[in-house]
Amino acid sequence: LPWRIGLTGGIGSGKSTVVAMLQALGAPVLDADALARACTAPGGAAIEPIRATFGPAFIGPDGALDRDQMRALVFAQPAARQRLEAIVHPLVRAAIEQACAQIRQQGRSDCVVLDLPLLAESPHWREQVDAVWVVDCTPETQTARVLQRNGWPLAQVQAVLAAQASRAERLALADVVLDNDAPTTLAQLQAQVQRAYAEQRHQFGL
Ligand code: ATP
Numbered sequence: 001l002p003w004r005i006g007l008t009g010g011i012g013s014g015k016s017t018v019v020a021m022l023q024a025l026g027a028p029v030l031d032a033d034a035l036a037r038a039c040t041a042p043g044g045a046a047i048e049p050i051r052a053t054f055g056p057a058f059i060g061p062d063g064a065l066d067r068d069q070m071r072a073l074v075f076a077q078p079a080a081r082q083r084l085e086a087i088v089h090p091l092v093r094a095a096i097e098q099a100c101a102q103i104r105q106q107g108r109s110d111c112v113v114l115d116l117p118l119l120a121e122s123p124h125w126r127e128q129v130d131a132v133w134v135v136d137c138t139p140e141t142q143t144a145r146v147l148q149r150n151g152w153p154l155a156q157v158q159a160v161l162a163a164q165a166s167r168a169e170r171l172a173l174a175d176v177v178l179d180n181d182a183p184t185t186l187a188q189l190q191a192q193v194q195r196a197y198a199e200q201r202h203q204f205g206l
Pocket of ligand 1: 009010011013014015016017145184185189
C-alpha cells in the first residue's frame with residue numbers, strides 16, 4: 001500500500017482531463033513529468049550526473065538542464081536518450097517511492113495515481129504500478145484536439161504522434177481503457193472514470 005494506478009495516454013488524448021477528474025474523486029496524483037523537471041532544475045539531483053555524462057554544454061547558465069540542447073541530442077541519438085533516462089528514471093522512481101511512503105504514513109490515501117505520459121514508451125514503468133489505465137482515442141481525434149488547443153502546424157502534431165508509442169502499443173499494456181474518442185463528451189468521460197475508479201478500488205480490495 002498504497003496501491004498504484006499508472007495513467008497514460010498520447011498527446012491530446014485527454015490524460016490531464018482524467019487526472020483532474022481523479023483528483024476530484026480524492027485520488028492523490030503524482031506527476032512523473034513534474035518530478036523529472038524537478039530533478040533537472042538548478043540544484044536538482046540529475047544535474048551533476050548529466051554534466052559528468054554529457055558535458056557542461058548541457059547545463060545552462062542558471063544551473064538547469066538545457067532542455068533545447070538535450071532534446072536535439074536525444075532526437076538525433078537514441079543511445080543518448082537511453083543514457084539520459086538511466087540518470088533521470090531512477091531519481092523519478094525514488095521520488096515516487098518517497099511520496100508514496102509519505103502518503104501512507106499520513107494515512108491520506110490507500111490508492112495513488114501515477115501520471116506517466118511515457119509509460120508505453122518506457123515499459124519499465126509497468127513494473128512500478130499495479131494497474132495500467134490508458135486514455136484512448138484515435139490519432140485523428142488527437143490531431144484535431146492538439147491543432148485546436150496548441151495552434152501548432154499539422155506537421156508538428158504529426159511529428160510528435162510519430163515519435164510516441166502507437167495506439168496499439170499503448171492498448172496492449174492497458175488493464176483499463178477509458179474511451180475518449182470524439183464524440184465522447186466530458187460527462188461521458190467522467191462517468192467512465194468514476195466507474196473505473198470504483199471497480200479498481202474494489203479489485204484492490206479497498
Ligand atoms: P497533452 O499530453 O498534450 O498534455 P492530454 O492527454 O493531457 O494532452 P488534455 O489536455 O486533457 O490531453 O486534452 C486535450 C484537449 O482536448 C484539451 O483542450 C481538452 O480540454 C480537450 N478534451 C479532452 N477530452 C475532451 C472531450 N471528451 N471532449 C471535448 N474536449 C476534450
